[in-house]
Amino acid sequence: MKTTDSESKVRCSFCGKEARDVQKLIAGPKVHICDECVSLCREIIEEDRQREPEKQKELKEMRPSQIKTFLDEHIVGQDRAKRALSVAVYNHYKRIRTAELEAGGAEPHEEDEGVELTKGNILLIGPTGSGKTLMAQSLARKLDVPFTIADATSLTEAGYVGEDVENVVKNLWLAADRDVERASRGIVCIDEIDKISRRGDSPSSTRDVGGEGVQQALLKMVEASKVMITPEGSRNRPQQEFIQVDTGNILFIASGSFQGLTDIIARRIGKSQMGFGADFSKRLESSNDLLRHVRPEDVVKFGMIPEFVGRFPVIVAFDELSEDMLVEILWKPKNSLVKQYQKLFELEKVKLRFNQEAMVAIVREAIKRKTGARGLRAIIEEVMLDIMYELPSLENVRECVITEESVLHREKPMLVYEKQSA
Numbered sequence: 001m002k003t004t005d006s007e008s009k010v011r012c013s014f015c016g017k018e019a020r021d022v023q024k025l026i027a028g029p030k031v032h033i034c035d036e037c038v039s040l041c042r043e044i045i046e047e048d049r050q051r052e053p054e055k056q057k058e059l060k061e062m063r064p065s066q067i068k069t070f071l072d073e074h075i076v077g078q079d080r081a082k083r084a085l086s087v088a089v090y091n092h093y094k095r096i097r098t099a100e101l102e103a104g105g106a107e108p109h110e111e112d113e114g115v116e117l118t119k120g121n122i123l124l125i126g127p128t129g130s131g132k133t134l135m136a137q138s139l140a141r142k143l144d145v146p147f148t149i150a151d152a153t154s155l156t157e158a159g160y161v162g163e164d165v166e167n168v169v170k171n172l173w174l175a176a177d178r179d180v181e182r183a184s185r186g187i188v189c190i191d192e193i194d195k196i197s198r199r200g201d202s203p204s205s206t207r208d209v210g211g212e213g214v215q216q217a218l219l220k221m222v223e224a225s226k227v228m229i230t231p232e233g234s235r236n237r238p239q240q241e242f243i244q245v246d247t248g249n250i251l252f253i254a255s256g257s258f259q260g261l262t263d264i265i266a267r268r269i270g271k272s273q274m275g276f277g278a279d280f281s282k283r284l285e286s287s288n289d290l291l292r293h294v295r296p297e298d299v300v301k302f303g304m305i306p307e308f309v310g311r312f313p314v315i316v317a318f319d320e321l322s323e324d325m326l327v328e329i330l331w332k333p334k335n336s337l338v339k340q341y342q343k344l345f346e347l348e349k350v351k352l353r354f355n356q357e358a359m360v361a362i363v364r365e366a367i368k369r370k371t372g373a374r375g376l377r378a379i380i381e382e383v384m385l386d387i388m389y390e391l392p393s394l395e396n397v398r399e400c401v402i403t404e405e406s407v408l409h410r411e412k413p414m415l416v417y418e419k420q421s422a
Contacts, residue, residue, distance in 0.1 A: 010025060014034075075135055084316045123255075125317050129321070132191075136253045146172055147186060169229055169250075228244055230243075261302050294315055326372075337377055
């Protein structure tokens with residue numbers, strides 16, 4: 001039976017393909033749909049079903065104790081910082097959930113009527129290599145929300161050469177797979193925030209486009225505003241449609257080492273210890289104890305403008321890593337450096353082992369270089385370079401042992417060979 005011209009010209013009402021171009025064309029009342037459109041609709045429905053449980057999981061599994069337990073698996077020490085961050089993040093997403101319930105028609109209690117919860121952004125202060133950025137990354141992984149890290153040193157005021165502050169939100173939108181709704185509930189970490197401090201206590205008379213100017217440009221974005229971003233390519237194309245992202249529910253985490261802040265805190269504490277009978281023991285406090293006394297006015301004295309500091313009500317101080325903590329960082333976390341190198345050696349079918357004395361020697365070298373946990377990898381790379389170069393060419397090696405001499409004097413590690421059959 002031949003297909004008539006009228007039948008062959010019947011098109012799919014969705015994609016416009018003719019009947020002869022598809023395998024099946026299903027007819028309905030005044031509409032037609034092809035098999036390709038049916039399979040596409042099925043894929044879209046399946047994706048939506050997979051996303052639904054994620055939202056429920058995010059709301060249920062974010063109690064402070066659960067967040068801290070997750071952070072303990074990935075980060076050693078910093079208990080005070082973990083507790084403060086867990087509570088701040090829990091309160092932030094509880095605020096979002098409350099707003100969603102009220103928008104859905106749920107009536108608030110009579111006592112709560114008219115009470116609006118404000119956002120509590122977080123400022124992380126601590127020495128380099130103490131785990132500030134890693135903790136922000138781990139939080140985003142636990143909550144399963146879009147996350148992006150921005151480097152404050154590359155940001156400049158609008159109109160100058162450099163990266164605009166709007167690009168921070170654009171990167172979050174890209175991390176959310178171009179989903180505006182998901183991006184508006186994400187986390188932005190602005191690293192090296194102390195590098196955009198203004199020079200001196202008084203406002204600068206000249207333009208400080210990479211310092212105070214960036215702080216001023218960030219003010220509205222950090223609090224709550226509608227940020228317009230370009231979807232693709234250059235911002236100079238007038239025909240492009242802008243995408244609007246609401247930053248009211250985006251959690252901003254700013255982090256920096258703030259070198260010299262402890263001196264400012266020590267001077268403030270020392271002022272109250274002047275005169276006869278003063279207790280001078282407080283002046284000899286360690287940097288960890290001093291950072292725990294940090295106040296917003298100390299950060300302003302450092303060079304951040306008051307309006308910017310006011311938008312970060314939660315200030316979390318990180319401790320300087322001790323020798324014992326650095327040794328634990330080497331082997332204890334799930335993704336520790338020792339476990340990473342052991343996996344690399346396992347691929348060569350060789351067991352890798354670090355002596356306790358070797359790990360202590362690596363840690364002491366890192367403390368000497370004042371690079372914190374970040375410097376541990378560089379030292380291990382130096383120690384492991386020769387053996388990793390030679391190992392693929394060696395045969396019958398069963399085990400490799402890194403000793404203290406391998407670290408201190410760069411001697412060759414101990415190699416254990418398999419017994420040869422007679």
